[in-house]
Amino acid sequence: MATSKTVQWNGKEVPVYEMQTINFSALLSQEPAELEKLVRCCQDEGYFYLDLNTVDGRRFIDDHQETLKLMHHFFDAPLEVKNEYGLISPHLGYEPVGSRNGVLENTRDGYEMVKVSRDEIQRDSPHIPRNIKNSSDIKILENAIAGNNIMSKAILSALSTGLGLTGATRFENLHRNTRPSTSTLAMMHYIPSDPVTDHNVGHQKHTDISSLTVLFTEQWGLQIRPPGTKQFGFVEPKKGTAIINVGDSLRFASEHVFQSCIHRVVPFDCTEHRYSVAYFLRAEDDTMFTDSEGRYVTSRQWHDEKFMAFLASPMDQAAAPSSLLLGGMKEDETDVYGTLKLPKMEPVAVNDIKKTAVEVH
Structure with a gap:
């Protein structure tokens, strides 16, 4: 993977990996050259920028700005208010800081997350945190989910056409x-x-439990590990673009021709609050595919198993098949943070995390 740019991070020069850019308007019209470029991105790397700086894409950028405002309102609330929402299901609810393993050995994660599913937002009375539940907030969530769904479906359609797939295939x-x-x-x-003093650091390396991930981020911190490389490097945030990752399910659906993107999040500026929004497009619950262990499983089974692996202790993660966290993608060597080590700390048990969950009947 060629790269022409580096940045100073963690006391060393770290690559900034180049990514191809796909034009959203060209995908909508299914221009042959853009379809060919898209297919190559998914076969060779598993990620790309989606350029939304056109009349077709600018509404999605505007939707993201409204979502950012809503996020600030939610995350600025006291922890007890956020915990009222709880972790309702793996794809719906609130996860506090420290729910998963961190990017460093013997750390927990350094982020909190609120999730609203596409199925949930369509209900007559969707389960939404009370501090972002007025009609204008729900409309912002609807617009964000609908827009991201439109973008990801356009990409799927373009990939199908680019590969010559027809009908049910x-x-x-x-x-x-x-x-x-x-x-x-x-x-x-x-x-x-x-990373030197704190016990909650970043987001551990993984591939996504999705077919496609549409990520909006305006701040540095995302690192990827392209296929065939031995080092994580940064992805540069670019105005007016989304970052698209191929996830496990699309890799499986392509019979392992497409690459999943191994990535993680690290503190780039240790003093800043970082915000990002990801839409995870996932296959229908009862979709069947062959995973990296050769098992014939449903999309929902893979999702739930991998989610529990994310919550597991480092010991349990180490004992699980690597295909769970990395979607079957192979690594040449382990690259965490060089020689940096932190004091050992006790992991948070899964049961302790689940105590914040709210039961919905």
Whole structure:
């Protein structure tokens, strides 16, 4: 993976990996050269920028700005208010800081997250946190979820056409809007953290439990590990673009031809609050595919198993198949933070996390 730019981070020069840019308007018209470029991105790397700086895409940028305002309102609330929402299901609810393993050995994560699923937002009385539940807030969430769903479906359709798929074999037919799925909008707030002194740091390396992830972020911190490389490097945030990752389900649906994107989040500026929004487009719950262990499983089974692996202790994660966290993608060597080590700390038990959950009947 060629890179021409580096940045200073953690006392060393770290690459900033180049990414291809796909034009959203060209995808909508399914221009052959853009379709070919899109397919190559998914086959060779598993990620790309989606350029939304056109009349077709600018509304999604505007929607993101409204979502950011709503996020600030939610995350600025006292912890007891956020915990009222709780973790209702793996794709719906609130996860406080420290719910998962961190990016460093013997740390927990450094972010809090609120998730609202596509299925939930369509209910007559959706389960939404009370401090963002007025009609204008719900409309913002609806617009964000609908817009991200439109973008990701356009990408799926373009990939199907680019590969010459027809009829029931097209990827869109595993992602019908009328069928239950775990597709969800996740809003994430990373707290200021210093890797030398803090015990809550970043977001551990993983591939996404999704077919496609549409990520909006205006701040540095996302790192990827391209196929065939031995080092994590940064992704540069670019105004007017979304970052698209191929997730596990689309890799499986492509019979492992597409690459999943191994990535993590680290503190780039230890003093800043970082905000990002990700939409995880996921296949219908009962979609069947062959995972990286050769098992024939449903999309929902893979989602729930991987989610529990995210919450597991480091010991339990180490004992689980690597295909869970990394979607079967292979690594040449382990790269955490070089030689930096932190004092050992006790992991948070899954049961302790779940005590904040709210039961919905």
